[in-house]
Amino acid sequence: MPSYPLLFDLGTRRPTTREVADRVKHGGAEALTDAQRRADAARYQEVVCRSALNPVKGMPFKWTLNPYRGCTHGCHYCFARRYHSQFEMNSDDEFASVILVKKNFVDVLASELDRPAWAREFVAFGTATDPYQPIEGHYKLSRRAIEALSTGRTPFGIVTKGPMVVRDADVLRDHMKAVGCTVYMSVPTVDEDAWRSLEPGTAHPLQRLRAVRELTDAGINAGVLMAPIVPGFSSSRSKVERTIKAIAEAGARFVGCNVMHLEAGTRDHFLKFVALEFPAMLPRLERLYATKYAPESYRKEVKAMVGVLQSRYGLQKREHAETIQTGAERVVEPEQVGFAW
Numbered sequence: 001m002p003s004y005p006l007l008f009d010l011g012t013r014r015p016t017t018r019e020v021a022d023r024v025k026h027g028g029a030e031a032l033t034d035a036q037r038r039a040d041a042a043r044y045q046e047v048v049c050r051s052a053l054n055p056v057k058g059m060p061f062k063w064t065l066n067p068y069r070g071c072t073h074g075c076h077y078c079f080a081r082r083y084h085s086q087f088e089m090n091s092d093d094e095f096a097s098v099i100l101v102k103k104n105f106v107d108v109l110a111s112e113l114d115r116p117a118w119a120r121e122f123v124a125f126g127t128a129t130d131p132y133q134p135i136e137g138h139y140k141l142s143r144r145a146i147e148a149l150s151t152g153r154t155p156f157g158i159v160t161k162g163p164m165v166v167r168d169a170d171v172l173r174d175h176m177k178a179v180g181c182t183v184y185m186s187v188p189t190v191d192e193d194a195w196r197s198l199e200p201g202t203a204h205p206l207q208r209l210r211a212v213r214e215l216t217d218a219g220i221n222a223g224v225l226m227a228p229i230v231p232g233f234s235s236s237r238s239k240v241e242r243t244i245k246a247i248a249e250a251g252a253r254f255v256g257c258n259v260m261h262l263e264a265g266t267r268d269h270f271l272k273f274v275a276l277e278f279p280a281m282l283p284r285l286e287r288l289y290a291t292k293y294a295p296e297s298y299r300k301e302v303k304a305m306v307g308v309l310q311s312r313y314g315l316q317k318r319e320h321a322e323t324i325q326t327g328a329e330r331v332v333e334p335e336q337v338g339f340a341w
């Protein structure tokens, strides 16, 4: 096993994601001796990636972009937890505490966008982990990626729970005017109990809605994804209504929603979390999630309720808005092709 010099020592070789996965496989996260621990107690491991644009199938877009792997927001329902397990890391604590930072991401992206064959198709940014999780304040990979997309005249939509996105209102506004972009702020619920339980590392939902207000005031096309609505936690009519009312008051230009689905990897983590923290809810959730999707009748009921409330509060529906984040609600399984790093 090769040894690597300390991180942040510019000019030295950084491991690839595969090499990091091998090290974790043999020695656990403790084997990442050169990963930097920061104030949030997470480890940040810089890696080199070979590609930035990731092709996907079965979605309303063909390309995704994710500068980080793992997310300190640590949402218990996060469908991206399974991607950590694909690389020998666990989808429980390590998903939220061992973050891989693609150090050369922007350079690789710029060269991909510069290829004559690049057709400037829509790119979904932040589909696997949050591009505005706190470490973005340090690396600015997302901001620089937006600048690269502007140079490459490529339209995109960005999904986040991070109010830090307002920092980049200037580049987003310029890009929107020249090429087109949309910000999808994820606010599944404004209910404080559900937020505290389900999304332990995220900003308060009202702070996220303030960010939506700032973005729309700056002329940026920004709306909200209530994604996911989690049965038993945020699915009651009163919680959904409070959330939609708050979204409308924040000036969101549209709203989309989906009901939680549980992929392998995420499923184990989520049900363990429920068993530990909310044992009384476990039998019902296990019944509801006999498969990875809640029954269609249940999902239709929730969507119908959301539709009625959207109309009541004058919010525009966003066709396919929910699929930019999770691919949920689709009958055809989205296929991740060559999850490229």
Ligand code: SF4
Pocket (backbone or CB within 6 Å): 071, 072, 073, 074, 075, 077, 078, 079, 080, 128, 129, 130, 161
């Ligand atoms: S913010 Fe998004 S990517 Fe991060 S843990 Fe939550 S759902 Fe997953």
